[in-house]
Amino acid sequence: MTNFLVRHMKWIAVSFVLTSFALSPVEAQTTGETGPVDLTATPSFNERAPVSGPRRLTPRAASPVESTPRRRSTVPLNTPAKVGIEVDGLRKVDTESVGVLTTTDGGLGGGMWKGLTRTQAVAMVASIPTKSNSAALRDVASQILLSRARAPLAVSENAPSFLAARAAALLAIGDVDGAELLLSASPTQERPQGLDIVDANLQIIRFNNARACGLARNNVASAGKDFWQRLLIYCDALEGKADSVGFGMSLLRETSGDDPEMVTLVDSVLSGSPIILEKIGQPNTIHIALSRVAKVELPTSISENDNPILLHAAAMTPNLSIGARIEAAERAITFGSLSPAQLRQLYEQVTYSEADLANSLTRASEIGGAAARALLYQAAVKQNIPTARAEIISSALGFAREDGRYQAAVEAFRPLINRLPPSPEMVWFALTGVRAFLALGEPVATDRWMALLRASATVSEDAKVALARTRPLVRLLGGGDRNVPLETILTEWLATVEDAPQLVPLRSLLNGLFVALGEDLSDAAWAGIDTGGPKNQLMPPTDIWFPFRNSMRAFETAKASQRSTIDANSSVATGIPAGAAKPAILALRSMGNGGPGAQGVAVVFEVVAALKSLGMERAARQLAVETVLAAGL
Secondary structure (H helix, E strand, O other), X not given: OHHHHHHHHHHHHHHHHHHHOOOOOOOOEOOOOOOOOOOOOOOOOOOOOOOOOOOOOOOOOOOOOOXXXXXXXXXXXXXXXXXXXXXXXXXXXXXXXXXXXXXXXXOOOOOOOOOOEHHHHHHHHHOOOOOEOOHHHHHHHHHHHHEOOOOOEOOOOOOXXXXXXXXXXXXXXXXXXXXXXXXXXXXXOOOOHHHHHHHHHHXXXXXXXXXXXXXXXXXXXHOOOHHHHHHHHHHHHHOOOHHHHHHHHHHHHHHHOOOHHHHHHHHHHHHOOOOOOOOOOOOOHHHHHHHHHHOOOOOHHHHHOOOHHHHHHHHHOOOOOHHHHHHHHHHHHHOOOOOHHHHHHHHHHEOOOHHHHHOHHHHXXXXXXXXXXXXXXXXXXXXXXXXXXXXXXXXXXXXXXXOOOHHHHHHHHHHHXXXXXXXXXXXXXXXXXXHHHHHHOOHHHHHHHHHHHHHHHOOOHHHHHHHHHHHHHHHHHOOOOOOOOHHHHHHHXXXXXXXXXXXXXHHHHHHHHHHHOOOOOOHHHHOOOOOOOOOOOOOOOHHHHHHHHHHHHHXXXXXXXXXXXXXXXXXXXXXXXXXXXXXXXXXXXXXXOEOOOOOOHHHHHHHHHHHHHOOOHHHHHHHHHHHHHHOOX
């Protein structure tokens, strides 16, 4: 009991440090009273935050401005009371098996890694795609990596750390919050070096130099590795150790080649001489941290990469123009590596005149881009009349769709959309609301606006057409009126799109996804769809595709066997059958990087069906909706 109380008091103390520590935001840039802000203006370097921050051992607390939790639809990360190292069914404490999700809140069960050795499981974890544009697939990846489960057997003493591999994979896919949660659940003593690398990376992007450099000094024996060598150079530069920096740069040049931008940045930190950085050839997070210490303006091209963690770091650094930070933040949200609350904070940092805010719709159409979205967000926040606020939001989402930033915008505007009442005065906004919550994967909120759209359809022909075209999507997501037969929904939809291009592939895709989700379709639903010879379509490599199909067959066999045992014993289900991790990861690999539409319809069909069978129905439905939206439905 005494030990428990000591641990409990330590947790309270650490939590106090966590909630107390936050970098102060960069001072808002001003543009005067005559027009919109110049989003490319040189940033201010008058940071209030010190160069080094307090030592932080647990994840940062949620931002107070985040009115809704960061979307990880199938992964309830808000479970601090359950964090620990006890795993369902484990007979002894195993630090490699820690996790934050149990089977009751999204975990895949204690036996999810059954059939794999430690080395095989680590290799599979490392193979998870890191640049997926699908929110559903990113959720599945986080769900796998955060689940508590028995770690696979290590067949040798030199087997790699399974815990470190999972933490590294979370960071690689851009799940910063998930990586911090897994670290908070991991042991603090004798932890694997790979976990220190993840921890140090997190501290670098948080600009917590004291913690990052402490980890670097603890791993000085590994200085030959590129990351630790770069971090040690960074820390020596912070302390003004020119000789150590020179030696470190020589060693880095021999092991990793030339890095002229790092040389320039380190020299600026040591000498205090101002520099102009026109580009960074191969940017990394340490480049960003060095530029921040040197108070050097980063080139705007840093926000155009596709590295989720680098985009996160760029969005959060004050020595980048506000326009480039917003660009990085919107791209980071697409990859799931930044909270929408942080994008909203950036929108708020742009300064506009009262005249611009009062005429936001006109000014937004004139200036366009990130400046328009920031202006419309601020105008929507200030607007108290629901219909006027809805008009602003509708325009913002329309501009965002034209710029390819719809997902980021709908995430940022979600709290404001949530406050809009689905009332008769808002009938005109109903379709916009349905589209927004379809993109967010929220069937309950979608149904609220669908009810308004149905009411409007009784008196408006346009609303009737919109309803018919929307109902298949809502049904895919799991919402809508289940009393309406699916064939009726499809027939009415088809009547409104008969002249649409590529109608046959759309019908085939839509029908196939309903079948994958377990819906029954009669032969009539397939009438008019070309049944000619085989068609070429994108497929994953055979060394991924066939193992995926084989692993799902084995899982289905185990599932049927478990169901038979349950029926024979007149018992209730005890959880997901063992071995779910392998087919789940192979499903992710079958979809690959990029977004929905990157693979053929047969691949999407199998993956959606597999996710449903693996107990991830919400992710399966969201992936189905993402796919048909990407196809142009």
